[in-house]
Amino acid sequence: MALSRLISFANKQMLGKLAVFTAIMFAFGFALVPIYKKICEVAKVNDFMRPEQVKNTQVDLSRKVRVEFDSNIRNLPWTFKPEKTSIEVHPGELTTVVYEVHNTTGRAMTGQAVPSYGPTEAADHFRKLECFCFTAQTFKASETRQMPVVFLIDPKLPRDVSTITLSYTFFEMPGAGTPSTQAPAGKLETNMVGTPRQAS
């Protein structure tokens, strides 16, 4: 029947259109990944993985903030600890602290440190100028290295925050080759202190 053939043709056309739409939506799901990163960049959310530019470092001598340093390891046979577990600083004061990492294995390994802050409102006021967390770190067999973090606390830190915890977790990057190709979200150009770029 001519009519039924017509309907069947229209149905196939519709099937094609809807299938294309479905495929586009599948691709859209993956497109959300760069969109999300871009939005985070623009909104300055989640922006802890790159050096910050600090212009005016007015030191607020009227108060002191206690900064505690914490270190964790995930799936890595390394030892990782801060030189001092806590210090007291004035907001606005440029400070350097050192973490020490020792690769306990007999082979080269690459890891990535990820910072987090407590309390959460401290995160927006903790400015890192240099950090080993800005790039992946490769350690030769049995290598020990001291790595600095240079930071200051923004004097705009709310007055009720008197203690900030800076916690790093080192994750293994399985199969990581040269660290320079493994730069995380923030796309860094700066080569930081203590991050020798070397092939493993």
Next chain:
Amino acid sequence: MASIPHDAVHGGHGHDDQHDHHPTGIKRWLTTTNHKDIGSMYLWFSFTMFIVGGIMALIIRAELFQPGLQVVNPEFFNQMTSLHGLIMVFGAIMPAFVGFANWMLPLQLGAPDMAFARMNNWSFWLLPPAAILLVTSMFVPGGSVAAGWTMYPPLTVQQGIGMDLTIFAVHILGASSIMGSINIITTILNMRAPGMTLMKMPMFAWTWLITAFLLIATMPVLAGAVTMILTDRHFGTTFFNAAGGGDPVMYQHIFWFFGHPEVYIIALPAFGVVSQILPAFSRKPLFGYHSMVYATASIAILSFIVWAHHMYTTGMPLAGQMYFMFATMLIAVPTGVKVFNWLATMWRGSITLETPMLFCLGFLFLFTMGGFTGLVLSLTPVDIQLHDTYYVVAHFHYVMVAGALFSAFAAVYYWGPKWTGWMYDEKLGKIHFWWSLIAFNVTFFPQHFLGLAGMPRRIPDYNLQFADWNAVSSIGAFAFGTAQIFFLYIVIRMIAGKSGVRAPAKPWDGAEGLEWTVPSPAPYHTFETPPVVK
């Protein structure tokens, strides 16, 4: 559904496929392309999964009957909460409404079958393997998914092989839903009887058309999200893995881009069912048909721009929280239009309270309550307090169970006589309604109190202060569970014709629509010559 006399009315049509001499026994069901057979299979599958998910819910409630750990260990408890959610959403509620769509859309639109009958068979038969993957994942080392039905990383990136089975199950369920939706859209847009314009379509067809578009827009995104988890787990990608610059919170954004429309994927067909049944038993046409259509479409569009209200505690900027709060509150407007239209439909109607109508009234009352608690939760400052508490659990069970499930019951009682050719037992139906209504409220109303008092969800143990209301809630849950076994009994009695009352072609005098012009039970083939709608 052996009662369908599938050889009854289809002589002399000379069509070119296999319908005339279809196989019998199990092969009939494996190879069938008949929308009624497939609709019945969807409904039976859905009920089976409803019982499986229900047993999981009862394990949860048994554990929560008293503080402390008595029945299951916490790892298993986590698996139960996760699987219960996944199975109820993807295995029970969604297939139930696809089942109704399969059975009723061709009948309501005057079409001989669904547009792609073979694909229809395929989309059903994808479901059992997915269900088997989900259920058997409990028995692999490490157990099934245990990070909640939302499958948030980083937990789901770290879990055992059970998570891989779950990911594949979600892929398969997604493929099934997408094919089902393509079928439904094509059927509705291309296969309507002559004269049936879009604006003359029954509301059930309208809500399903919009739902199907939501499905094909969001299911692929969910498929993408779980694929990212899969590649993070096995192929060294770092979409959500913080070590490589990924972000677990990004998963939540992608998931809820699917997840919030999913809420309306479940709710809209339920709205459609209610919009059919309320006018039938009020003996008045649906009030504000056009505004109903526009309200449904607005809800669907708005559902895409509110997803992050599930994520107020992830540290969004204030502007984001404000935007998502106001956008979410905006959804109350079209939803309110619907509720007021339903009320106006009943206004001065000649109302009788048969079981389908009772379930619709139960829906109206309880769904509106669930909507109001949703409005409470949309307020960012309140939500930050109530996030992941039992208040949220109470809220979404009011809209999912009293909303979607009650309307599914209403649909079974309303269209059941058309499917089986027999009336159900009205007295038993009413008992089922009151039993479900009371047990439901005993189960979930106290959870509002628990949530407001701060009891966290997804935790197998709780503080002593929550003990009393948890005990009440567990008793209600077991009563609700047994009510559904009673429902099975009612349905089997209906199929077997135990009520002794044969269903006429139009058992409800106020009902409207083409489905009531065919005999009851509906013949195996209907509308091979399209009816003309004036």
